[in-house]
Amino acid sequence: MSALEVRNLRKAFGGLEVIANLNLSVPAGQRRAVIGPNGAGKTTLFNLITGWQPPTSGEILLHGVPLRSGRPDLVTRGGLSRSFQKNMLLDSVTVLENLRVACQAADRSRHSFLRSPASFPDVRRKARRAAEKMHLDNCLDRTVNELSYGQKRQLEVAVALCAEPKILLMDEPAAGTSPAERTNLIRLINELPADLTIVLVEHDMDVVFAICDVVTVLSYGKVLATGSKDEIQGNPEVIEAYLGKQHA
Amino acid sequence: MTRHVTIEPVAEQACDSEPARGMDVQRVLVLATCALALLLLPFISSEYVLTLAVEVMIAGVFASGLNVLIGYTGLASAGHAMFFGLGGYGIGIGTAIYGWPLWASVPVTLVCVAAISAVVGAICTRTRGVEFLLITLAFCQMFYGAAVKLRLTNGTDGMAGIPRPDLSWLGLSADGSIVFYGYVALVAVAALLLVARIVHSPFGSVLIAIRENERRAMAMGYAVGAYKIGAFTLSGVVCALAGILQAQYTYFINPDSMSWQSSGEGILMVIIGGADAVMGPFIGAAVFVLVKQGLSLITGEYNLFFGIFFMLVVAFFRGGVVGAFRTLIGKWR
Numbered sequence: 001m002s003a004l005e006v007r008n009l010r011k012a013f014g015g016l017e018v019i020a021n022l023n024l025s026v027p028a029g030q031r032r033a034v035i036g037p038n039g040a041g042k043t044t045l046f047n048l049i050t051g052w053q054p055p056t057s058g059e060i061l062l063h064g065v066p067l068r069s070g071r072p073d074l075v076t077r078g079g080l081s082r083s084f085q086k087n088m089l090l091d092s093v094t095v096l097e098n099l100r101v102a103c104q105a106a107d108r109s110r111h112s113f114l115r116s117p118a119s120f121p122d123v124r125r126k127a128r129r130a131a132e133k134m135h136l137d138n139c140l141d142r143t144v145n146e147l148s149y150g151q152k153r154q155l156e157v158a159v160a161l162c163a164e165p166k167i168l169l170m171d172e173p174a175a176g177t178s179p180a181e182r183t184n185l186i187r188l189i190n191e192l193p194a195d196l197t198i199v200l201v202e203h204d205m206d207v208v209f210a211i212c213d214v215v216t217v218l219s220y221g222k223v224l225a226t227g228s229k230d231e232i233q234g235n236p237e238v239i240e241a242y243l244g245k246q247h248a
Numbered sequence: 249m250t251r252h253v254t255i256e257p258v259a260e261q262a263c264d265s266e267p268a269r270g271m272d273v274q275r276v277l278v279l280a281t282c283a284l285a286l287l288l289l290p291f292i293s294s295e296y297v298l299t300l301a302v303e304v305m306i307a308g309v310f311a312s313g314l315n316v317l318i319g320y321t322g323l324a325s326a327g328h329a330m331f332f333g334l335g336g337y338g339i340g341i342g343t344a345i346y347g348w349p350l351w352a353s354v355p356v357t358l359v360c361v362a363a364i365s366a367v368v369g370a371i372c373t374r375t376r377g378v379e380f381l382l383i384t385l386a387f388c389q390m391f392y393g394a395a396v397k398l399r400l401t402n403g404t405d406g407m408a409g410i411p412r413p414d415l416s417w418l419g420l421s422a423d424g425s426i427v428f429y430g431y432v433a434l435v436a437v438a439a440l441l442l443v444a445r446i447v448h449s450p451f452g453s454v455l456i457a458i459r460e461n462e463r464r465a466m467a468m469g470y471a472v473g474a475y476k477i478g479a480f481t482l483s484g485v486v487c488a489l490a491g492i493l494q495a496q497y498t499y500f501i502n503p504d505s506m507s508w509q510s511s512g513e514g515i516l517m518v519i520i521g522g523a524d525a526v527m528g529p530f531i532g533a534a535v536f537v538l539v540k541q542g543l544s545l546i547t548g549e550y551n552l553f554f555g556i557f558f559m560l561v562v563a564f565f566r567g568g569v570v571g572a573f574r575t576l577i578g579k580w581r
């Protein structure tokens with residue numbers, strides 16, 4: 001059974017069909033890239049998979065279970081977590097608190113209102129471990145406002161990891177980072193457990209091929225091709241889609 | 249695993265305890281000073297000062313209830329006077345119409361207000377920003393209208409004879425200004441401690457997450473809607489408590505307690521004090537009550553001067569009085 005299965009998915013905003021009859025199947029443990037020109041519908045696909053937006057039609061199955069749209073919180077608690085293309089962090093709060101609150105969501109203590117968060121050390125420990133995983137343990141007490149852009153991108157992924165997902169969606173985690181930060185990010189992602197299913201949206205092909213073994217190319221909401229690096233690079237339709245974008 | 253155990257305590261100290269301990273000493277000092285001042289006040293001051301202190305504390309409870317919503321959850325309500333008024337009317341109706349003793353009327357009132365604010369909250373928190381402001385205001389006007397129109401609440405005349413607690417079993421009378429001061433101080437401190445406890449809990453940390461980035465809070469896995477209703481309800485109940493004290497203080501409740509001006513004054517206090525801090529609303533209430541008193545002694549146009557004062561605070565003290573004070577301490581160190 002696939003970790004993530006998308007069947008005949010459509011999404012239209014008014015007359016604009018952004019996702020057009022899309023089929024996708026990602027086996028458990030795979031590292032899948034979804035690439036495509038700007039406006040191809042990659043972020044929209046993520047929004048549909050995570051329940052942020054209802055599909056116009058079609059079906060999304062997570063480990064064989066149909067997704068209920070409109071409740072992103074339940075999707076996360078069900079084991080699918082995402083990072084966002086645009087940073088979505090708790091800006092005036094410390095890095096540690098960002099991660100602690102994220103870890104707390106999966107903990108029973110989230111309902112507690114008469115005790116201090118300090119009386120749940122497990123949550124804090126998990127937050128620290130998430131920080132270590134993304135090499136943020138040297139800036140735990142800084143607020144998000146004080147971080148470099150690269151660190152914010154790392155935190156964005158770290159927060160998504162706190163949900164202890166089985167499937168992790170990342171929307172352009174490396175966008176806007178320096179080459180050094182990018183290399184670092186690739187290494188950190190590759191250190192994640194092998195049984196974690198990853199779907200990565202990314203424009204930078206070096207990042208894509210350093211992390212993923214299978215690539216899906218999206219254009220105008222349709223899958224153009226799915227395959228390995230060589231298969232994709234040799235595909236004339238893919239070349240045209242990207243060249244077409246450059247000429248536009 | 250063992251590696252974690254040996255490493256973490258060190259990391260914990262290096263990262264957290266420095267600023268935390270500094271804050272703790274500061275906080276304990278501030279709290280101790282406040283407690284001492286509260287205790288000594290009746291012995292060193294005139295009746296007039298005690299009266300002002302009572303007004304400050306009641307306004308402080310109201311503002312700290314409102315602050316749960318504005319400061320912590322990031323939802324600016326322009327209608328919380330409705331709960332302030334409901335508190336006063338609740339015990340008025342309970343004692344005068346139904347003839348219940350005060351000790352029964354108070355909890356019944358608070359439970360009813362909790363239920364009402366949960367329902368109102370469930371409706372209002374579906375909106376945000378200006379819409380939220382307007383819909384809370386609309387609810388407040390609705391309750392105001394009901395209080396004006398209903399026979400039960402005695403219309404615009406309001407209800408007189410709201411009872412203060414019966415303390416004869418202690419050989420005391422709450423009609424005396426010192427005893428009533430003590431009663432209000434006890435209730436206010438208890439309310440403040442409860443609010444502080446709740447906003448510094450896991451629940452409170454989710455409210456802050458919602459304020460900072462609601463969508464992220466949802467993406468983390470929180471049922472954001474339920475948390476917002478929870479915050480709204482808590483805030484409503486605390487404001488009702490303030491309303492109960494106010495009605496007892498004046499032995500009286502009328503629809504004006506639910507006017508939009510009262511809601512607005514609450515917001516002003518929260519902003520003056522600094523929306524974020526727990527003590528902020530109390531300090532905001534103190535500044536509000538005292539400056540207004542002071543100005544009204546000097547001039548009849550105190551509203552105008554208060555407006556100017558308020559604009560100065562907003563323009564020059566970011567984070568309100570508490571924020572300014574913190575910045576000052578930060579520079580001075």
Ligand SMILES: Nc1ncnc2c1ncn2[C@@H]1O[C@H](COP(=O)(O)OP(=O)(O)OP(=O)(O)O)[C@@H](O)[C@H]1O
Pocket residue numbers: 013016018036037038039040041042043044045085
């Ligand atoms: N809420 C919305 N309402 C209307 N149109 C939308 C909405 N969200 C996205 N679109 C449109 O859908 C198309 C696909 O957008 P999407 O953000 O999914 O693209 P993308 O592949 O993520 O692009 P990029 O690489 O720039 O991030 C765009 O043309 C966009 O303008």
Ligand SMILES: [Mg+2]
Pocket residue numbers: 042043044085171
């Ligand atoms: Mg996108």
